[in-house]
Amino acid sequence: MNLSAIRKLVQIAAFGFMVYGSGLIGYYTVDKFSNALPALSCAFNHNTGDYCTLIPFQHQMAHRVGETIANEGNLLQGLIPTLITLGTFLILFVILSKAFCGWICPLGTFQELLSMIGQKLGLQQRKSVDEKVVKRIRPVKWLVLFFLVFFLPILTGLGYASHDLVDPYCKICPSRILTTLANGNTDQLVVDQANPVTMGFSIFGDFLFGLMIALALTVRQPFCRICPMLAMNATFRKLGLLKLTKNASSRCEKCGLCAKACPMDIREIHTEMVKKDVTFEDCTLCGRCVEFCPDKNVLQLKYATIPIFSASSDYFKKRKKAQKAWEKVTLASLKQPTVQPEAKS
Amino acid sequence: MKTIQQASMYSLSIMLLCGFLGAVAITPDAIANTAPRMKLTKPSATGGGHQLHGGQQHGKQGAQPQPRRRGAGKQLLLENGEGATVEFWAPDLGFQEIKVEGGRFSIPKPAVDNYHAVVAERQQGDLKQAAVRYEYMRGKPSSESPSRLAAAQKTEFEIEPAPIPREHSRYMANKKWDFILRFKGKPLSGVPVVLETSQGSHIEAVSGDAGLVQFIIPDDFPEVKLGRRNNPPAELSLFAKYKAESTRYETTLSAAYYVDPGHWRSKGLGVAVAGLGLLAGGFIGGIGRSNKRGKKQ
Numbered sequence: 001m002n003l004s005a006i007r008k009l010v011q012i013a014a015f016g017f018m019v020y021g022s023g024l025i026g027y028y029t030v031d032k033f034s035n036a037l038p039a040l041s042c043a044f045n046h047n048t049g050d051y052c053t054l055i056p057f058q059h060q061m062a063h064r065v066g067e068t069i070a071n072e073g074n075l076l077q078g079l080i081p082t083l084i085t086l087g088t089f090l091i092l093f094v095i096l097s098k099a100f101c102g103w104i105c106p107l108g109t110f111q112e113l114l115s116m117i118g119q120k121l122g123l124q125q126r127k128s129v130d131e132k133v134v135k136r137i138r139p140v141k142w143l144v145l146f147f148l149v150f151f152l153p154i155l156t157g158l159g160y161a162s163h164d165l166v167d168p169y170c171k172i173c174p175s176r177i178l179t180t181l182a183n184g185n186t187d188q189l190v191v192d193q194a195n196p197v198t199m200g201f202s203i204f205g206d207f208l209f210g211l212m213i214a215l216a217l218t219v220r221q222p223f224c225r226i227c228p229m230l231a232m233n234a235t236f237r238k239l240g241l242l243k244l245t246k247n248a249s250s251r252c253e254k255c256g257l258c259a260k261a262c263p264m265d266i267r268e269i270h271t272e273m274v275k276k277d278v279t280f281e282d283c284t285l286c287g288r289c290v291e292f293c294p295d296k297n298v299l300q301l302k303y304a305t306i307p308i309f310s311a312s313s314d315y316f317k318k319r320k321k322a323q324k325a326w327e328k329v330t331l332a333s334l335k336q337p338t339v340q341p342e343a344k345s
Numbered sequence: 346m347k348t349i350q351q352a353s354m355y356s357l358s359i360m361l362l363c364g365f366l367g368a369v370a371i372t373p374d375a376i377a378n379t380a381p382r383m384k385l386t387k388p389s390a391t392g393g394g395h396q397l398h399g400g401q402q403h404g405k406q407g408a409q410p411q412p413r414r415r416g417a418g419k420q421l422l423l424e425n426g427e428g429a430t431v432e433f434w435a436p437d438l439g440f441q442e443i444k445v446e447g448g449r450f451s452i453p454k455p456a457v458d459n460y461h462a463v464v465a466e467r468q469q470g471d472l473k474q475a476a477v478r479y480e481y482m483r484g485k486p487s488s489e490s491p492s493r494l495a496a497a498q499k500t501e502f503e504i505e506p507a508p509i510p511r512e513h514s515r516y517m518a519n520k521k522w523d524f525i526l527r528f529k530g531k532p533l534s535g536v537p538v539v540l541e542t543s544q545g546s547h548i549e550a551v552s553g554d555a556g557l558v559q560f561i562i563p564d565d566f567p568e569v570k571l572g573r574r575n576n577p578p579a580e581l582s583l584f585a586k587y588k589a590e591s592t593r594y595e596t597t598l599s600a601a602y603y604v605d606p607g608h609w610r611s612k613g614l615g616v617a618v619a620g621l622g623l624l625a626g627g628f629i630g631g632i633g634r635s636n637k638r639g640k641k642q
């Protein structure tokens with residue numbers, strides 16, 4: 001079994017736990033695994049096994065930080081819940097690092113599933129997004145993290161923004177709609193006409209959800225590219241025990257297969273010739289670049305400096321063959337009548 | 346002519362019989378015609394705010410944020426409960442007695458956060474009455490699951506919320522909620538339970554297997570404004586009675602419930618907007634494909 005197949009199995013299990021896990025661990029917040037997960041598993045889904053860390057951050061910015069400042073209270077005390085959430089997040093992050101994106105996140109898994117569906121339907125896949133477009137999009141995730149997760153909630157706590165902006169990122173988050181729909185609950189796919197703020201955010205959220213679905217059929221991981229959790233994880237990427245490393249070889253310059261395999265279009269994995277740690281800000285540690293690197297030990301996934309998966313030419317050959325066979329199977333190919341040997345002659 | 350008269354008489358008697366049976370079915374004696382029920386409610390002065398995360402009160406829209414009194418106690422009313430004892434249960438099942446004067450009392454500042462239970466009990470002759478209410482309290486983080494408190498036997502005859510609404514949730518009109526009827530900790534089936542609201546609704550159901558009883562909370566707010574914060578909550582109470590040996594038991598569970606946000610949230614529009622997103626995504630993806638082909642050529 002190749003790394004991608006193992007990853008798919010982990011993703012399916014994680015999806016089951018994150019989207020339907022309350023039956024296993026309990027319904028209430030204190031029952032949840034951490035309430036500070038470094039992946040978009042949604043608190044609005046009552047059957048979730050765990051919550052993403054962005055929701056406590058938003059509420060704490062509004063109710064603890066913003067309101068403490070507004071009331072001239074003790075800011076350090078106001079920051080304690082945030083520090084507890086951050087501490088929990090960091091413990092998890094140190095253990096699995098950015099692999100929370102590539103292996104655990106239900107929204108990441110859903111986008112990969114859509115991409116697979118698109119390929120099987122015979123929709124022409126965009127192998128790579130244009131370099132300029134990738135570079136232009138990259139800052140968006142930082143802006144979303146800064147404005148929607150921290151800044152607007154603080155403004156709300158200070159009393160300068162509508163109370164409906166306590167959790168502005170949640171209002172547009174596709175995981176909220178996806179994970180509730182996956183439980184047969186349609187309450188989140190709505191236009192909220194309570195006031196202009198809720199209306200604007202809900203329209204944007206619904207539109208983004210539809211846009212993500214359609215794009216994911218032909219473009220790999222479209223939402224991940226602007227996801228604030230990706231930015232959050234990028235901030236602490238040096239602390240994670242799991243890392244992507246590179247021992248550049250002279251053949252790298254002419255190759256570039258790793259960058260083509262990368263679902264996040266990180267061309268720097270190919271072009272970087274000096275740095276050893278190539279866990280770049282957009283990396284989700286899915287390991288595809290290592291699988292498709294034909295040169296022995298050039299790319300490696302290391303856990304606390306110990307290599308756990310390394311590039312090799314044998315693996316590469318098998319993996320490439322498996323990929324070709326997989327891509328050949330499409331709806332159209334299944335419909336084609338089988339050619340009988342007699343007919344050939 | 347005679348036949349017509351006879352037919353009319355038959356129809357009239359059938360209608361009367363149906364009416365009588367209907368009346369019995371809708372408001373059976375036992376539950377509807379009891380003396381005023383003992384229940385725990387919120388003083389009306391607290392109405393008008395909105396409860397987020399089960400307890401924290403916010404002002405009306407546009408108001409400045411109020412200073413948060415972390416761990417502050419809450420005012421409650423014990424209706425028709427003269428002579429009852431009141432206990433305040435913590436998530437770890439520790440409890441303390443609370444003094445009640447004139448039916449009004451405050452629950453103390455808790456040591457930890459999460460749901461706490463207020464339990465009132467009274468015995469008058471062969472009648473044992475109980476009233477229970479769950480309140481979300483703020484405090485230091487508690488590691489206890491509210492499921493433990495809800496399932497614990499706090500009084501002999503009890504209606505357990507299964508579950509108590511969690512964060513990002515509250516009792517809401519038009520939604521189905523589950524409860525379990527328990528006697529001495531064991532589920533009790535085949536017992537009628539009535540749900541009444543402060544806005545005059547009355548629904549009945551009978552506990553089924555494993556004591557489970559389900560209610561869709563009625564959408565009975567007389568005037569609905571746009572937005573959750575502009576609609577103060579109302580009160581609901583569930584009531585059941587049961588006789589075991591020579592003792593009669595009555596129990597009430599009360600809670601706040603809120604307007605169905607479906608009044609200002611449109612699912613149809615939501616689907617339409619997501620559809621537009623799909624179209625836009627398909628269009629952008631399509632452009633990508635034709636560009637690619639163009640380049641290839």
Ligand code: SF4
Pocket residue numbers: 040041042043044051052053054055169170171173174175176
């Ligand atoms: S809406 Fe998104 S950000 Fe908010 S809790 Fe759900 S997954 Fe997290």
Ligand code: SF4
Pocket residue numbers: 038039040100101102105106107108109223224225227228229230284
């Ligand atoms: S970047 Fe993608 S995989 Fe990571 S949290 Fe966001 S949606 Fe999930």
